[in-house]
Amino acid sequence: MNPIANPILEVENLGRRFGAFTALEGVSAAFGEGRITAIIGPNGAGKSTFFNLLSGALKPTSGRLRFSGRDMTRVPQARFAHLGIARSYQITNVFPRLTAHENVRTALQARVSRYDFWSRRDARTDLAVRADDILESVGLAGRRDRPAAALAHGEQRALEIGIALAADPRLLLLDEPTAGMGPEETKEMVALLRRLGESRTILLVEHKMKMILGLSERILVLHHGRLIADGTPAEIQADREVRRVYLGQSGGYGHA
Numbered sequence: 001m002n003p004i005a006n007p008i009l010e011v012e013n014l015g016r017r018f019g020a021f022t023a024l025e026g027v028s029a030a031f032g033e034g035r036i037t038a039i040i041g042p043n044g045a046g047k048s049t050f051f052n053l054l055s056g057a058l059k060p061t062s063g064r065l066r067f068s069g070r071d072m073t074r075v076p077q078a079r080f081a082h083l084g085i086a087r088s089y090q091i092t093n094v095f096p097r098l099t100a101h102e103n104v105r106t107a108l109q110a111r112v113s114r115y116d117f118w119s120r121r122d123a124r125t126d127l128a129v130r131a132d133d134i135l136e137s138v139g140l141a142g143r144r145d146r147p148a149a150a151l152a153h154g155e156q157r158a159l160e161i162g163i164a165l166a167a168d169p170r171l172l173l174l175d176e177p178t179a180g181m182g183p184e185e186t187k188e189m190v191a192l193l194r195r196l197g198e199s200r201t202i203l204l205v206e207h208k209m210k211m212i213l214g215l216s217e218r219i220l221v222l223h224h225g226r227l228i229a230d231g232t233p234a235e236i237q238a239d240r241e242v243r244r245v246y247l248g249q250s251g252g253y254g255h256a
């Protein structure tokens with residue numbers, strides 16, 4: 001990859017051990033603003049560990065993490081969203097009894113001061129309008145008043161992304177956004193990610209290879225905790241080491 005001018009995110013020699021076990025080691029990469037990058041690798045490759053380090057859920061045992069020029073290595077996780085990094089989880093993270101709109105509004109509310117919320121009526125109206133804008137942007141305007149539990153699986157995943165967008169992040173980390181989806185829902189999610197990728201930097205972990213090759217501008221491949229390849233989809237498809245690693249996998253490289 002060419003060096004990236006003014007990267008939004010940089011990791012340098014990033015590593016994480018669990019006791020004597022090294023889950024991630026020596027990962028260095030820089031990410032430019034406004035791109036979609038996928039992180040792939042066989043089971044146990046270190047993808048979740050890497051993601052947990054990027055979102056502050058875990059602290060590295062070696063190396064550094066910089067976001068927007070700021071050293072984040074020791075910054076507590078609770079500050080990450082404030083500083084512009086949001087993550088949506090693989091495990092559904094919505095309040096099932098609240099409507100789609102209430103879920104997003106609650107997430108927005110967490111971002112404004114309590115004083116503003118209770119003292120200013122316009123602050124509350126403002127939140128409601130912003131929640132509607134977010135629902136629109138994730139394609140859920142028509143589901144506004146449905147309880148989250150009554151939404152289809154793909155819609156719930158879109159709602160999770162809406163909740164993450166409430167923090168207005170510059171960097172959005174998505175853990176398997178199409179997990180459990182059929183082809184139709186996957187297509188809709190890909191369209192949503194493309195739209196979001198126009199204005200935000202997106203990093204995602206995914207297993208669906210075809211989808212990743214079509215969606216991402218860049219792919220990082222982890223294997224046994226190491227970064228073994230970093231390039232465009234065409235470069236990754238042609239990479240011998242990557243092919244070797246994936247051919248050894250059940251499901252193989254062509255995994256849908």
Ligand SMILES: Nc1ncnc2c1ncn2[C@@H]1O[C@H](COP(=O)(O)OP(=O)(O)OP(=O)(O)O)[C@@H](O)[C@H]1O
Binds near residue numbers: 018
């Ligand atoms: N908290 C932990 N304590 C001990 N070992 C861990 C811990 N978290 C992860 N590991 C180990 O680190 C390795 C990498 O795990 P990780 O979950 O990051 O891989 P992954 O690429 O996300 O895998 P998958 O695709 O199966 O989710 C695995 O061998 C895992 O058992």
